[in-house]
Amino acid sequence: MRTPPGGAAAEAIRQYWPMVYAPTALYSMGQGALIPVLPSIATAQGANLGLAALVAGAILIGQLCGNLPAGWLVARAGERRAMIIASVISVISVAGMLLAPNLATLTACVFIVGMCASAFALARHAFMTVRVPLAYRARALALVGGSFRLGTFTGPVIAAGLIWVFGDAKSTIWFFGAALIAVGLLVTFGPDPEERALAAEQRQAPNLCAATSDTGTGDTGEAITGPIRTPRARPRTGLFRTIWNHRGVLIRLGFAASSLASVRAGRQAIIPLWGVSIGLDAATISLLVGIAGAIEFSLFYASGQVMDRFGRLWATVPSQLVMALSFLALAFTHDSDDASMWFGVFAIAVGVGNGLSSGALLTLGSDVAPADNTAAFLGAWRTFTDAGAASTPLVVAGLTTMFSLSIATGAVGVVALAGAGAFMRWVPRYSPTR
Incomplete structure (x- = not known):
């Protein structure tokens, strides 16, 4: 592998921040303010802990179900228009959350917001897979993960401040709506990196042809991840056919990636629920989640x-x-005298663990995506990972209802151990780096 030129990662930041990193940070900031408070909003409308977990997990379930329509929308409407449409629908859903008269309406609106989130994620993941060179792919995609973690850091802190000022957990829904409007404006009027990349290809094409002619060289055998590939990877086959064609890597490496997504979703579901179950108020829970998010962001x-x-x-x-x-240690602290202290300690420890894998799912998916069918494969990849994320809130809700929150927490810890073993088995086989 060739070493990228100095400042290459910094150049990626400059090139992609208006349409990739900034919208991601704004969206995740609004979502990060809302998710820790959703269990409190649900319980205020009469939900028990199990139903509150289901409401909070509806975003992840929506992301899973949204991969198919998101792929269809991006392929037919284009990246920018798809994101604009998703922004409009998300804002309407936020209004529905504010006016929801019951838990069913609230859950449905949260679910639709999750479906729209998949349109943003799929479009940007496919674009960066095609455009970012392998030599610094992980860093560029880790910046996407870092943008998400910026939201998990600042969002809950903002939520705590909003609840303290207005005395109403629903103020976080208003903030999420404002963030969505900002994302929509930035996507609509900001510069499109895909148009810039296409223009750069057109400028470089004569030079590339001349260089090939002068040197008399053809294929060097070196992997090309740069501008030779098409500006937008259109799906060549359907999602289910793509899953079948690449079933080996999806079942093996996809299972490992799904376990990491599952544990991350378990973190989002369990940490707020744990705070509610030991008697902490919404502002305190949001503050602790924000501190853990700061640790994640720093890594x-x-x-x-x-x-x-x-x-x-x-x-x-x-x-x-x-x-x-x-998670395994936290499961034994619920009824201890220092439950609040242990909750803070292990919430931060989980944040450290999550920060260590920032951008990993995006990077692994890009590593194994075929060059001629990138978008369709990533739709299948995201379906696998989102399936792990979406199933976890359901499992947590079920185990909490049937047994206890401690049992559910321990189960997430066991999934994380299984995932570590799967990564050790399959990453060396499929990773393009040592």
């Missing part, structure tokens, strides 16, 4: 550096092990 670029320099295995396995041990 995002280090994760990309590790994956680019040493391989994907050295970020994914430690991440899973740290989160596994944290």
